[in-house]
Every structure is written in structure tokens, then in C-alpha cells.
Amino acid sequence: MAVATPFDPATAALGTGLVPLENYHSESVFQREKEMIxxxxxxxxxxxxxxxxxxxxxxQDLPICDTSIIITRNRQNxxxxxxxxxxxxxxxxxxxxxxxxxxxxxxFHGWAYDNDGQLRHVPDEGSFHGLDKAxxxxxxxxxxxxxxxxxxxxxxxxxQSLREHLGSLEHMFDGFPHEGMKCVLTLRAEVNANWKLLxxxxxxxxxxxxxxxxxxxxxFNSDANPNGHLNSVRLLGPHRSxxxxxxxxxxxxxxxxxxLKFVFGPSYTPAHSAQALEKVPGVNPDGRSDWAFDSTLVFxxxxxxxxxxxxxxxxxxxxxxxxxxxxxxxxxxxPTDTKGLIGWEHxxxxxxxxxxxxxxxxERTQGMLKSGAVNEMYLSDQEVLVRHGHHIVxxxxxx
Numbered sequence: 001m002a003v004a005t006p007f008d009p010a011t012a013a014l015g016t017g018l019v020p021l022e023n024y025h026s027e028s029v030f031q032r033e034k035e036m037i038x039x040x041x042x043x044x045x046x047x048x049x050x051x052x053x054x055x056x057x058x059x060q061d062l063p064i065c066d067t068s069i070i071i072t073r074n075r076q077n078x079x080x081x082x083x084x085x086x087x088x089x090x091x092x093x094x095x096x097x098x099x100x101x102x103x104x105x106x107x108f109h110g111w112a113y114d115n116d117g118q119l120r121h122v123p124d125e126g127s128f129h130g131l132d133k134a135x136x137x138x139x140x141x142x143x144x145x146x147x148x149x150x151x152x153x154x155x156x157x158x159x160q161s162l163r164e165h166l167g168s169l170e171h172m173f174d175g176f177p178h179e180g181m182k183c184v185l186t187l188r189a190e191v192n193a194n195w196k197l198l199x200x201x202x203x204x205x206x207x208x209x210x211x212x213x214x215x216x217x218x219x220f221n222s223d224a225n226p227n228g229h230l231n232s233v234r235l236l237g238p239h240r241s242x243x244x245x246x247x248x249x250x251x252x253x254x255x256x257x258x259x260l261k262f263v264f265g266p267s268y269t270p271a272h273s274a275q276a277l278e279k280v281p282g283v284n285p286d287g288r289s290d291w292a293f294d295s296t297l298v299f300x301x302x303x304x305x306x307x308x309x310x311x312x313x314x315x316x317x318x319x320x321x322x323x324x325x326x327x328x329x330x331x332x333x334x335p336t337d338t339k340g341l342i343g344w345e346h347x348x349x350x351x352x353x354x355x356x357x358x359x360x361x362x363e364r365t366q367g368m369l370k371s372g373a374v375n376e377m378y379l380s381d382q383e384v385l386v387r388h389g390h391h392i393v394x395x396x397x398x399x
Contacts, residue, residue, distance in 0.1 A: 005230040006286075007384065014387050018376035023390060024194040025369045030321040032397035037300050038064045042144070042151045042158070042165045044302040044315065045071060047183075047329075049148065050098065051079065055115060058098040059084060064318045065154045069141055070094050070104065074115040079145065081152045082117045082138035093138070104138070113138050146170070148178045149302075149313070167237045169298065172282030176306060181331035185348045187355055189326045193362040195301060195318035196389065198326060201358050202295065202303055202314065203385040205230055205244055211361070215353040220292060222247040232286050233384055238299035238392045240385045243284060246292030282306070297385070299392065309333060310347060322366055328355060 023029055045060040050071075057072035068084035070093070084092045086106040093104040093113060103112040103120060112121040117138035125131065142153040144162035151162050163170055191198055201207070208220045208228050221228035231243035283306045284291045293307035305312035310332045317325035330351050335341050379387050 005382065006232045007381070008233055008235045010235045011233070011384050011388070014384065014391050019379060019387060019390050021369055021375055021377055023393070024197045024366065025321050027321050029397065030194075030318070033318065033393065034064055036397050037393065038062075038318065040153075040155050040159065041300050042153045042160075042162050043300075044149050044298065044313070045069060045081075045152050046150045047148055047313070048079065048145055048150055049179075050150075053100065055100040055102055056098075057094065057101065057104075057115070059094050059096070060152075062154070062317075067154060068092060068094075069152055069154075070138070071143070071150055071152070072104075072115045079143055079150065080116060081141040081143040083141060085139065086111055086113075087119065087136040087138070088122075147173050147176070149304075166298070167239070169236055169239055169282070169296070172296075173280055173304075173306065175280045176283060176311070177333075178311065178331070180333055181311065182334045183329050184332050184344050185328075185330040185351060187326070187328040187352065189359065190319070191324050191326050191359060191362060192322060193324055193366040194322055195316045195324040196393070197366055198324045198359075198362050199297070199301060199303070199316040200386045200389065201362055203240075203242075203297065203389060204383045205242070206380060206382040207361075211357050212354060215350065215357055217253070218247055218250050220245055220247065222249060222290075225290075227382075229382060231288055231291055234285070235388055239297055240388050241282065241294060241296040242385055243286060243288075243294050244292045246290055248290050280306075297389070312351075326355075326359065 043062070043065075045062075046058055050056075050058045051073045054073050054075050054077060057070055059068060059070055061068045070082045070084045071079060072082070073079055084094050086093050086108065088106065088109055088111050091106050091108040093106045093111075095107060101115075103114060105112045110121070110123045111119065114120050117140060119133045119136040119138075122128065122131065122133065125133075142155070142158050144151050146162060146166060153162075205220060205228050208216070212220075225245055225247075228245055231245050233243075234241040279287075282296060283294055285294075293305055296304045296306070298304060301316045301318075303312070303314040303316075305314065310330060312331070313327075313329040315325070315327040317327070319325060328351065330347065332344060332347060335344055
């Protein structure tokens, strides 16, 4: 079997030169990313099933957009998004991360808004001059959904619809069984690293042999593919995707073997990942048996991992040039018996182990960037999606 990754022809346009490390720590670059990318882009903030019933809501704080957003379901069963800001004096009206309410009541003076953002109650209303409650609604934010994911755009007049932003991604995951899976684990950490540095740690598999030798031994390389080259990569406008090679002859660890005995698809064991998954255009698009999973980056900061029996929603939220929030949410089919819980627990512990290994390098790297000892980085062909990410950001903030 050939071990060279079949690259999208568009990768040639990215070149092979060095990439400036300044992009990971420059205040100027960060401010341009904030204003020209995050305040203009469609951002994934959750799943529809986080607010399944009328009155349900959840809150997404967005420091990179200088705001906090309420996502709520109204009585007509529609999802709406609003700035979490009282029209009186600016206080947050939702202080809990999630819940169910018929009114968002400001804890400062008691102004109350319904799930459509309408101002419904003002204490001592008669003492205000010229107050028109009909015009004092919570400020709405553009919202749309895709594959059960909730996206918002804080630009008052988005330049693109969500479908236009997704482009060829729109139908790539049609048929994937998102709705049948439940969130079984959420990991969240504040990381002392730039959001791109954090994200780039997940944009290649070159690190796997060294970094994940303990948590996933010989899962992603073999005698036929000793360096764990990717099965393929795809450049999709600002988005990008890769298919991870899986060793079909990998011998599961004792824990993996036990989990696979009781529940299908809870691990990265490739021989099981490639089985019995309905053909979905964006999942294992090469149709290879030596496949473990796919990773798709929806620009700017949402990674969507897909495999047989599980998927991940992973976010990289910027806070400062050298600080980010990492979030990972794992979804699996809900067990129907006690045995299935073994698979759940194994999946959770394996994800936790892998995440700790991945996060172990980024803070050490960030800490050295300002030294000036090295100003550029070399990237291999296997890191072409890292190169693509920097290319896209550079195109936007320097146009």
C-alpha cells in the first residue's frame, strides 16, 4: 500500500515556505482576527438539544466578540439568539449557564423580557419619560442551524448566510446519526496559548506516533504506513478536512478489547471504526478499511470529528493573544443495558487521556514564542492543514 497522502490539488497553491511564528503572539494580529474574523463569522455555540423545549435556554459567553449570547426556544418552538444585555443599564439578564424560564428578569432593577426578547415588565414604569417598551427589546443576533449545531453571527448584517459560509460542507454529513447520540463527556480548560496554536495541535497527525504512544499505541501507523500518513486531505474554501489512517491490524489494549466486546465503536480501534457505517459523503470519503476517523474544521474555530459510534464537537475560543478556552464535547449512542456503560466509560477515559497529551505541549510552546530565538516554523506535507489555516487567516486580516 502506498503511504503518500492523496492531497487536494489546491494544496500546491499554499506553497512550501516558512510560516511566521508572530501569528501566534502578536497583539496586532489578534485584534485584526477579533474584528475581521470573529465579529464577522458564523460561530458554532452549541447543539439544538441543549434547548429542546419552549422556555429552555443556554448562554455562550464570547469574550472574543465582547459579548454574551442567550440562545433560547420560544413558545413557537423556534430558537432565538440575543445579546445577554438589559436595555435599561446594560446588566446581564441571564446569569445561569442554562435553564428554563418564561421571563429573563434583570437582577439589577427587575426589567423582564420573554423568550422572543420582548420587554414585558418595567417596575414603576410611569416614572420613565418617553419609554416605548415595544422598542426596548433584547438585541437579536443572527442564528441558524446545521446538522443539529447552533451557529450565531454577531454582525448586525452578516455578509453571508450560514449556508453560504458552509459552501460544499452543507450536505457532506447528511445521514450521519447525530440525533441518536447523547453528550457523554465535556472537557473545558483555560489554556495559556494562542487559539491557533491550540487548534493547530489538532490539525495534523504527524504528532500521533510520539505524543500518543501511550494512549493509542500503533493505532495510527503500521508496517505499511510507518509514519502514520493521512489517508487524504480536503481544502474546502476556508474550511478543511482530513481522514486519519487507522492500522487495521492494531491489537487493542486490554481495556479497548473489553469495551469493544460490550459496545460497538467506543474507541479509536480502526478495524471497528471502518465497519457498518452508512455511507455519508463527508465520513471516510475514500471508502478505505484502514480508516480511524475524520476531522473537519469549520472556519474559524469549530472541529467536527466523525467516526463509527461517536462524534466530537471541539471548540477553540480566543481570549487574548496568549490565552484560549478549549472545549471538547463527546457524543455517543446511549447504552441500553449495563454492559453498554463499559463502552461509555472507556470512551470517556480515552478522550481524557488523549486531550491531556494534546494540551501538554501547547503552553510550553507558547511560553517560548516571544523569546525571539526562532521566528518561523517549518511545516511538512503532513502539516498542510496547519499551513492552510494560516493562509486563510492571513488572507482575511491582511486584505
